[in-house]
Amino acid sequence: MTDLVPLVIAAHGTRDAQGLAQTRAFADEVRAALPGVHVELGFVELAEPDVAGAVHNALAHIPDAVPSDEPELVVLPLMLNTGGHVNSDIPEFIEAGRDGHRVSYGGPLLPDPRVRQVLEERINAALAPADGPAWRADDTSLVLVGRGALTTRANAEHYRLTRYVGEEVGFAGAFPSFIQVVRPSVPEALTMAVDAGATQLLVGPNFLFRGRLRTWLSEQVDAWLETHPGIEVRISDVLGPSPLIAEVFADRYREQVGEPGNGDGAPVYLSGVRLAGRRVLVVGAGHVAERRIPRLLEAGARVHVVAPNAGIRVARLAEQGRVDWQQRGFTESDVDEVWFVLAASNDPEVNARVSAEAERQRVFCVRSDKSSDGTAYTPATEEAGGITVAVVGHRNPRRSVRVRDELLKALQV
Ligand SMILES: C[C@@]1(CC(=O)O)c2cc3[nH]c(cc4nc(cc5[nH]c(cc(n2)[C@H]1CCC(=O)O)[C@@](C)(CC(=O)O)[C@@H]5CCC(=O)O)C(CC(=O)O)=C4CCC(=O)O)c(CCC(=O)O)c3CC(=O)O
Numbered sequence: 001m002t003d004l005v006p007l008v009i010a011a012h013g014t015r016d017a018q019g020l021a022q023t024r025a026f027a028d029e030v031r032a033a034l035p036g037v038h039v040e041l042g043f044v045e046l047a048e049p050d051v052a053g054a055v056h057n058a059l060a061h062i063p064d065a066v067p068s069d070e071p072e073l074v075v076l077p078l079m080l081n082t083g084g085h086v087n088s089d090i091p092e093f094i095e096a097g098r099d100g101h102r103v104s105y106g107g108p109l110l111p112d113p114r115v116r117q118v119l120e121e122r123i124n125a126a127l128a129p130a131d132g133p134a135w136r137a138d139d140t141s142l143v144l145v146g147r148g149a150l151t152t153r154a155n156a157e158h159y160r161l162t163r164y165v166g167e168e169v170g171f172a173g174a175f176p177s178f179i180q181v182v183r184p185s186v187p188e189a190l191t192m193a194v195d196a197g198a199t200q201l202l203v204g205p206n207f208l209f210r211g212r213l214r215t216w217l218s219e220q221v222d223a224w225l226e227t228h229p230g231i232e233v234r235i236s237d238v239l240g241p242s243p244l245i246a247e248v249f250a251d252r253y254r255e256q257v258g259e260p261g262n263g264d265g266a267p268v269y270l271s272g273v274r275l276a277g278r279r280v281l282v283v284g285a286g287h288v289a290e291r292r293i294p295r296l297l298e299a300g301a302r303v304h305v306v307a308p309n310a311g312i313r314v315a316r317l318a319e320q321g322r323v324d325w326q327q328r329g330f331t332e333s334d335v336d337e338v339w340f341v342l343a344a345s346n347d348p349e350v351n352a353r354v355s356a357e358a359e360r361q362r363v364f365c366v367r368s369d370k371s372s373d374g375t376a377y378t379p380a381t382e383e384a385g386g387i388t389v390a391v392v393g394h395r396n397p398r399r400s401v402r403v404r405d406e407l408l409k410a411l412q413v
């Protein structure tokens, strides 16, 4: 028996035996990265068991006493990007398999610079193969191949990745392309690269494992080459099993279970943030907001409040022109251009959206109703004689306040 929460890896699945073997090898690497954690592998399609079955199998390994606010089981998509599988199929499988248990579901692998590092290793290996002449990156153009999705963000992420890999490896040119769903297709991107003057092309599939997509890619490139004599093309390997990607996966698991050293439960890094003249967003204008806004104003922040209703204090600050109050519900673009965010509405779904958007835009955010989903805490703070005392505990605000007050007393003697 183990007292660690089990993990289900939700992989795509493939008919390709080699791809399936790679997927299983990856699961073994994740097991090595998470000693003591029971790891089940499940598939969205084309292999057994399906994700629901894997979730069901993992239930037998739930530890006896999981605190009621913690997950009993973690499911992570073994997918590079968001899309239909991540957003709908896997959540449906989880519902079908979880039998009332608390499941925490994490995000896809990208964007993580370690995944990009592995991609660049595969590409560099193809530039300098053991059995052929080495190509210089600055004589070569890259056509990076993504899966293609109905999710704009996933496709945009592929453009971003192409730019990164192009610059970091030092290619003469870098062209994004997609094997499915959206354009430019691979042949279109190859032609664009040649029209831009390239004669030597490195096609880099950003796929996790071998399978149908990788086979199509070879077929498409071969067909294109028939009509483009004189052009040389190499295709790099898929990412494949990799200890570094298994590490990323292990970190995603730790985020979900809130292991110390990662996310919730980790000590905070206290800083004196200087907010003078900087825009700060406060979502909600009730008790929590009115307690925190005065200190933001003391620090010189430009406070923007978004809330359908405001308590008397915030309403007065707005009348006096000391805060800007938008009398409406939160919308994601409220996070644009701000340096710091307080999610203090009384609607958990709204606070979740606020902290998700702040996370996406890499802006620190205090989530007042569920601090483990935020990226900053509000310390118990007071100033005395030119010294600011700030105390942060671990989600026990009253204790922090007591300690702060004791410290202030000590300062006064
Ligand atoms: C983690 C943290 C993150 C953050 O929000 O910044 C957090 C989180 C949460 N607080 C909750 C409840 C309350 N917090 C207070 C008061 C204060 N809370 C403050 C800070 C922090 N609170 C952060 C660091 C905490 C630490 O150091 O341990 C203070 C110190 C500073 C400030 O807010 O300015 C301020 C004292 C100010 C002063 O007196 O000077 C009161 C009392 C009251 O409101 O009167 C209650 C009502 C219950 C009670 O009395 O215990 C809940 C449950 C919400 C729910 O049930 O939905 C969560 C959510 C969670 O833990 O996930």
Ligand SMILES: NC(=O)C1=CN([C@@H]2O[C@H](COP(=O)(O)OP(=O)(O)OC[C@H]3O[C@@H](n4cnc5c(N)ncnc54)[C@H](O)[C@@H]3O)[C@@H](O)[C@H]2O)C=CC1
Binding pocket: 283, 284, 285, 286, 287, 288, 289, 306, 307, 308, 309, 310, 311, 328, 329, 330, 344, 345, 346, 347, 350, 367, 368, 369, 397
């Ligand atoms: N971290 C902390 O120190 C504390 C946290 N809390 C938590 O914080 C939450 C807020 O507490 P209070 O300020 O006491 O609530 P409150 O009821 O006084 O105020 C809630 C505010 O949220 C606003 N709001 C509602 N829907 C919104 C939307 N769609 N967009 C923007 N704003 C919206 C309301 O208009 C109102 O201004 C509580 O739900 C509670 O879980 C409560 C006490 C202390």
